[in-house]
Amino acid sequence: MYLAALIACGISGILILVRIILGKTTFDRILAINSLGTIIVLGIALHGFYSGRPEFLDIAIVYALINFIGTIAVLKLFSTGSLGDIQK
Amino acid sequence: MELVKDIITGIFFFIGSMSIIIGACGLIKLPDVFSRIHAAGMIDTGGTAFFLLGMIVQSGWSLITVKLVLIGIFIFFTSPVTSHITANLAREKKITPVGKKIGKVL
Numbered sequence: 001m002y003l004a005a006l007i008a009c010g011i012s013g014i015l016i017l018v019r020i021i022l023g024k025t026t027f028d029r030i031l032a033i034n035s036l037g038t039i040i041v042l043g044i045a046l047h048g049f050y051s052g053r054p055e056f057l058d059i060a061i062v063y064a065l066i067n068f069i070g071t072i073a074v075l076k077l078f079s080t081g082s083l084g085d086i087q088k
Numbered sequence: 089m090e091l092v093k094d095i096i097t098g099i100f101f102f103i104g105s106m107s108i109i110i111g112a113c114g115l116i117k118l119p120d121v122f123s124r125i126h127a128a129g130m131i132d133t134g135g136t137a138f139f140l141l142g143m144i145v146q147s148g149w150s151l152i153t154v155k156l157v158l159i160g161i162f163i164f165f166t167s168p169v170t171s172h173i174t175a176n177l178a179r180e181k182k183i184t185p186v187g188k189k190i191g192k193v194l
Contacts, residue, residue, distance in 0.1 A: 001098055005139065008105035012112035012131070019115050019124075027121045027178045034170050035115065035128045038163060039108060042139050045159070049143055057155040064159055068166040075173050079180075 002050035009043040030074060037067035097142040104138030111135065119186045121178045125171050132167035136160060 016036045023029040041060050048056025077083055107130060114127030140160045144153050 001094065001101060005101045005105055005142075008109060012108045015109075015112035015116055019112075022116075025121060025178070025183060027174050027181075027183070028124060031121070031124055031128050031171075031174055032115060035111070035131045038132050038136060038167070041159065041163070042108075042136060045143060045156070046139070049146065054147065054152045057152060057159070061155060061159055061162070064162050064166075068162075068170070071170050072173070075170075075177060079177055 002046055006043060006046050006050060009039050009046065013039050013043075026078060030071060030078075034067065034071050037063070037071075041067070093145055097146050100138045100142030100145065104135050104142065107131070107134035107138060121183060122175060122185050125175055129167065129171055132163060136163050 013036060016032050016039070019032040020029050020036070023032060041064050044056055044060040044063060048054045048060070073083060111127045111131035111134070114130065115124055118124050118127060137160065140156050144156050147153055147156070
């Protein structure tokens with residue numbers, strides 16, 4: 001059961017990687033990378049249940065936080081050209 | 089009782105797997121940034137919700153359930169924020185949707 005769900009996560013991850021490689025604009029790639037991060041969070045949680053050690057959920061929480069902050073940071077850098085430094 | 093739990097978890101995992109695979113196919117097939125946001129939203133809501141519900145059914149009342157609910161609440165709130173910022177920035181950078189005339193403001 002867990003193995004089937006992990007295989008589904010892997011298949012959709014590969015399909016999203018195709019979009020990351022082929023994507024025309026930057027926004028396609030950012031959107032696809034965000035979705036890939038969500039699928040990796042689910043994969044970490046499922047792997048924890050599959051191997052009988054649910055402590056992996058802590059890593060999944062941290063990965064979700066870093067995924068959100070990284071996406072927002074890349075979008076802000078692409079929008080304004082800086083990450084909030086003091087303008088000279 | 090274990091058999092009932094396993095069956096419910098299997099149904100939830102099946103719906104979640106279908107949801108993320110359909111979302112990934114849509115992310116490849118759809119022609120535009122503004123329409124690909126729908127597919128990404130399907131991955132973020134349907135897949136996450138059903139996978140986490142299946143794991144909650146499996147784990148019962150414990151600290152693991154609290155962590156799963158935390159992940160669910162966090163992704164539930166951050167996914168619309170990311171989609172909104174991406175769409176807004178794409179509109180700001182003058183990316184026109186497929187089918188619209190070039191230069192027409194949304």
